Amino acid sequence: MQDVHKNRSRVFVVGLSFVFLLFLYRIGTLQLVDDKYEKRAINNALNKITLYPARSVIYDRFGKIIAKNAASYDLFIFPKEEKVDNRLFIQQILQIDSNQYNKLLTEAWINSKKRQKNNAYNRSAIFYSNLNQQQYTALRENLYRLSGFYIEPRTDRAYEIFGGAHAFGYLGEASEQLLKEDPYYQPGDLVGITGIERYYEEFMRGTKGIKTVWQDRTYKQRGEVQDQAFNYPAKSGPDFYATIDIELQKFAEELFNGKRGSVVAIEPSTGEVLAFLNKPDYNPNDLVGQDRARSFRKMLIDPKKPLYNRAVKGVYPPGSTVKTVLALIGLQEGIIHPGSTKGCGGGYRMGNIVVGCHPHGGPLDVVGSIRISCNSYYCGLFREIIDHPKYGSTHNGYRVLERYWRSFGLGDPTGIDLLGESSGNVPTVERLAKRHGKKWRSSMVISLGIGQGEILLTPLQLANVAAILANRGYYIPPHLLKKVNGLKNNGLKEEYRTKKIIPIDAKHFETVIEGMSQVMKPGGTANGIGINGIEICGKTGTAQNPHGKDHSLFIAFAPRNNPKIAIGVIVENGGFGATYAAPIASLMIEKYLMRDTASSKQFMIDRLKSTVLEPQ
Amino acid sequence: MKYQYSSSDNNKMDIWGVFFYILLVAIGFINIFSVTSDVNQTSLVLSDIAYKQLFFIGGAIVIILTLSFANVVLIDYLSYYVYAIVILLNIAVLFIGKEVGGAKSWFGFGGFGIQPSEFLKLATSMALAKFLGGYGMRFSGWRNVTYSIGIFLFPVILILLQNDTGSALVYFSFFLVLYREGMPGYIIILAFWMGLLTILSIVFQGLEISSYYLVGTILGVGSIAVYFARKSRQWVVLITFIAVSSAVFSTIVGIVYDKVFQWYQKDRIEIVLGLKEDKQGMGYNLDQSKVAIGAGRFIGRGFQNGTQTKMGFVPEQHTDFIFCTIGEEWGFVGVIVFFSAFLGLLIRLIQLSERQSDAYGRILGYSVCCILFFHWFVNIGMTIGLIPVIGIPLPFVSAGGSSLWGFTLLLFTFLRYDQVRRN
Ligand SMILES: [Zn+2]
Numbered sequence A: 001m002q003d004v005h006k007n008r009s010r011v012f013v014v015g016l017s018f019v020f021l022l023f024l025y026r027i028g029t030l031q032l033v034d035d036k037y038e039k040r041a042i043n044n045a046l047n048k049i050t051l052y053p054a055r056s057v058i059y060d061r062f063g064k065i066i067a068k069n070a071a072s073y074d075l076f077i078f079p080k081e082e083k084v085d086n087r088l089f090i091q092q093i094l095q096i097d098s099n100q101y102n103k104l105l106t107e108a109w110i111n112s113k114k115r116q117k118n119n120a121y122n123r124s125a126i127f128y129s130n131l132n133q134q135q136y137t138a139l140r141e142n143l144y145r146l147s148g149f150y151i152e153p154r155t156d157r158a159y160e161i162f163g164g165a166h167a168f169g170y171l172g173e174a175s176e177q178l179l180k181e182d183p184y185y186q187p188g189d190l191v192g193i194t195g196i197e198r199y200y201e202e203f204m205r206g207t208k209g210i211k212t213v214w215q216d217r218t219y220k221q222r223g224e225v226q227d228q229a230f231n232y233p234a235k236s237g238p239d240f241y242a243t244i245d246i247e248l249q250k251f252a253e254e255l256f257n258g259k260r261g262s263v264v265a266i267e268p269s270t271g272e273v274l275a276f277l278n279k280p281d282y283n284p285n286d287l288v289g290q291d292r293a294r295s296f297r298k299m300l301i302d303p304k305k306p307l308y309n310r311a312v313k314g315v316y317p318p319g320s321t322v323k324t325v326l327a328l329i330g331l332q333e334g335i336i337h338p339g340s341t342k343g344c345g346g347g348y349r350m351g352n353i354v355v356g357c358h359p360h361g362g363p364l365d366v367v368g369s370i371r372i373s374c375n376s377y378y379c380g381l382f383r384e385i386i387d388h389p390k391y392g393s394t395h396n397g398y399r400v401l402e403r404y405w406r407s408f409g410l411g412d413p414t415g416i417d418l419l420g421e422s423s424g425n426v427p428t429v430e431r432l433a434k435r436h437g438k439k440w441r442s443s444m445v446i447s448l449g450i451g452q453g454e455i456l457l458t459p460l461q462l463a464n465v466a467a468i469l470a471n472r473g474y475y476i477p478p479h480l481l482k483k484v485n486g487l488k489n490n491g492l493k494e495e496y497r498t499k500k501i502i503p504i505d506a507k508h509f510e511t512v513i514e515g516m517s518q519v520m521k522p523g524g525t526a527n528g529i530g531i532n533g534i535e536i537c538g539k540t541g542t543a544q545n546p547h548g549k550d551h552s553l554f555i556a557f558a559p560r561n562n563p564k565i566a567i568g569v570i571v572e573n574g575g576f577g578a579t580y581a582a583p584i585a586s587l588m589i590e591k592y593l594m595r596d597t598a599s600s601k602q603f604m605i606d607r608l609k610s611t612v613l614e615p616q
Numbered sequence B: 001m002k003y004q005y006s007s008s009d010n011n012k013m014d015i016w017g018v019f020f021y022i023l024l025v026a027i028g029f030i031n032i033f034s035v036t037s038d039v040n041q042t043s044l045v046l047s048d049i050a051y052k053q054l055f056f057i058g059g060a061i062v063i064i065l066t067l068s069f070a071n072v073v074l075i076d077y078l079s080y081y082v083y084a085i086v087i088l089l090n091i092a093v094l095f096i097g098k099e100v101g102g103a104k105s106w107f108g109f110g111g112f113g114i115q116p117s118e119f120l121k122l123a124t125s126m127a128l129a130k131f132l133g134g135y136g137m138r139f140s141g142w143r144n145v146t147y148s149i150g151i152f153l154f155p156v157i158l159i160l161l162q163n164d165t166g167s168a169l170v171y172f173s174f175f176l177v178l179y180r181e182g183m184p185g186y187i188i189i190l191a192f193w194m195g196l197l198t199i200l201s202i203v204f205q206g207l208e209i210s211s212y213y214l215v216g217t218i219l220g221v222g223s224i225a226v227y228f229a230r231k232s233r234q235w236v237v238l239i240t241f242i243a244v245s246s247a248v249f250s251t252i253v254g255i256v257y258d259k260v261f262q263w264y265q266k267d268r269i270e271i272v273l274g275l276k277e278d279k280q281g282m283g284y285n286l287d288q289s290k291v292a293i294g295a296g297r298f299i300g301r302g303f304q305n306g307t308q309t310k311m312g313f314v315p316e317q318h319t320d321f322i323f324c325t326i327g328e329e330w331g332f333v334g335v336i337v338f339f340s341a342f343l344g345l346l347i348r349l350i351q352l353s354e355r356q357s358d359a360y361g362r363i364l365g366y367s368v369c370c371i372l373f374f375h376w377f378v379n380i381g382m383t384i385g386l387i388p389v390i391g392i393p394l395p396f397v398s399a400g401g402s403s404l405w406g407f408t409l410l411l412f413t414f415l416r417y418d419q420v421r422r423n
Helices: A008-031 A036-045 A084-094 A098-117 A133-145 A176-181 A195-199 A246-255 A289-301 A319-332 A366-372 A375-386 A394-407 A429-436 A442-450 A459-471 A506-519 A581-593 A602-610 B015-036 B048-068 B072-096 B117-132 B142-161 B165-180 B185-206 B211-228 B233-260 B263-272 B283-295 B322-354 B359-383 B401-421
Strands: A046-051 A065-077 A125-131 A149-159 A171-173 A190-192 A209-215 A221-224 A240-242 A261-267 A272-279 A347-350 A353-356 A481-483 A537-545 A548-558 A565-571 B098-100 B103-109 B112-114
Touching (some): A036 B283, A098 A125, A125 A133, A125 A289, A133 A149, A190 A195, A246 A261, A246 A272, A246 A581, A319 A366, A319 A394, A319 A506, A319 A548, A353 A442, A366 A506, A394 A429, A459 A506, A459 A565, A506 A537, A548 A581, A581 A602, B072 B142, B072 B401, B112 B401, B117 B142, B117 B165, B117 B401, B165 B359, B185 B211, B185 B233, B322 B359, B322 B401
Antiparallel strands (some): A171 A190, A240 A481, A261 A565, A347 A353, A537 A548, B098 B103
């Protein structure tokens, strides 16, 4: 039989070849155009498990451990793999109800999508953070049947010594904003929120490591990826030595029992902060682990404001403590000389304005005026300075004065390694004009001469003034970092290694310091509060407080020659400077300088510890 | 006498056919071995599935050896009997078979199962060859056409009853055989046109556009064509007929699609047509399968390195989706090698068919070629997302005994026939 359709075999060959080429083209578009599928395949099969580094261990200046790390465990979930059957079991272990469970699950869904930018597909998310020991044990034993869940270890803080809470700061979960700004962080990560934990976060956190495991479609781990390029260990944060002397710090906290206020002590020659105290404060161990969020919310609404860092954020009128500064300015400007005397008839009178003074004997020179803290002397000096004809006008004279004040670090942040430091307030001519009218005269702002009125300082600035006096004319910005081994310059910024010079001659300091020395001696405002064998130079201050009882202030340094410690104390509503602030300063100086000897003023310690100005 | 040896047994089995067969089976085994091996494995330890495949390959060799002793006369002579017996087996499986993955198409023997429908392809090919290859038979006349089509549509009904839609589709490849045997070419064109209309109707349904627009467009284009062809009455009638019947057809398709198909079936179809994107549900397999192939790039990710397939992101990675492993681990180069082997086999089958001394051999050869092509087309088209996910194996390459033995039987029955009866 004749095969009439033989030529159709050619149609077959051509047709089949065409289809093969068509498919080949399609496969080419998948394989050869770009590497997006390759990347997706890699992301699919690899689960990068974060290895959390230990944070820097924090030591005090003498090497005592303050904060270390404790293992904590977070429960993670692959939301897609979660099984309804397991819900009840998990709810029982975590002691949550089904509503809370659903809420956590919804959050995890959302977060698991967010994480995609780091690890494009199939990501898990934190479900429940900071499991307690019981929860951890119960979950770990049953993990094999809890589809979609796994536990990731990380580190949290554990405090060995409760002290200096506001200096060291606390940790908290990374905020939404931080997560957006810094891809290093993932939801649930603990970051420094305040204190040096926040300021030095970048190296204290260490460096996360990665362990890469094979992961199948159901997110089961199928062994570690052997290639070393996919695995690197976590690097702990380097040991952090703070400048704080924790023993001094604890001592100060005890003395401050039942009082409100702040103490900052500085090593004058270095700017290292020896003690940094706020009261009321909190126990840093309340802000770790599972209770973190709950405690934190409680503290936030606590009317005592335990989280408030008044040492750098609180502003107070410095009162008589800044008479020392005014005397120095007067001397440097040649408006007075050490022997210049002024009389005082129980107060300073200008027309119908009277600035009162306490009763004291005869005309005083500079040294005497500091010893006695004569208001008339400084009201007079203030006017003499700013009204001095050599400046052309009162306002110009005030500008000169303001420049000096600012050179003492007043009216500007000191630059301590904490965030949110207040500038305090040193008013400008313009500020004063707003308050007192464009043509304000010296008589209207006379209270600035005695540290009242518009001038406001933070406790830190106050302590820094003491350090400047101790140094006879310079300071290094106060800081809390002593050293981090292995970092350049021990991790210290340029500013913390550079002296800031005050444009006042050293000889003028000696005059003022003589006055400060006499403050602690018979006839001085803090007579009897000194320590035998230590020459303390101090200056009391009593700041009027429109809201209540006067604040008790004191600045001091010791020993007089080659000072080792400078200190500023504010006890809110403590009354006279000599009542609370001065004894606290004295005792702290004694503690710091003669640490291992029993105090010569145990009665003073006992009195302070037991005096409760306000219930805590 | 009709049944006699036209050549001696001195002929060898076609060397190219055997070569491509060995190449494809080897490609299959290497990829099955790779995809089922342990994660992180570098040593050559065989998985259970790879061991089983070795056993199946051994079985396939037994089949080939047995066939090489077969009396070719019997192949021709027994065609109808084989067809009848296999049809009966496929009816029996409906009652005493066991269900695997929703398809009641398996006879179970301990740990192994056998799918009688795999042998129905050969039986159908033989019966069709016997019928059409009869002396003086021509593919014309209603009776012949109906019988021919009936021979391969009856199995389709049985396989549909076994719930194995994928395998049923394969029988449409016999239309290609009919084309070779003289079926008018316009039927193929008509089939294409109906396919196009079907897809368009589904697209309109999927996009929720009223089918009036499609019907309107068809009739509009028809009217314009009628206007240009208005001088010839014949053309006017023809165009009017085509336009009206097309409009009716697409309307019916639209209604059938809307009413008859289940939502998940619609999902599958609409995902393939690109009307729906669903990376988590239905489209997940399709998406992951494309990722696997795309990840291979030019030279592939390497033997045993195809994480997409090995880690189970691609479903049924050693059976229906085995091509993903080829694409992922061997890349574009591997795909070209595999395609060349497969196309090589198909073209060789056409050459062999064309050199047959009788119509029986030719039709059997074309049937084998078209069945293999259709399997390849549906299987690869599925993995690269050109056609809906329909589970049918890739001949010689997918893991599994029934499939390998069925295709081996299919191919080597023809190769044996060719060995003896070629010109
Ligand atoms: Zn006086």
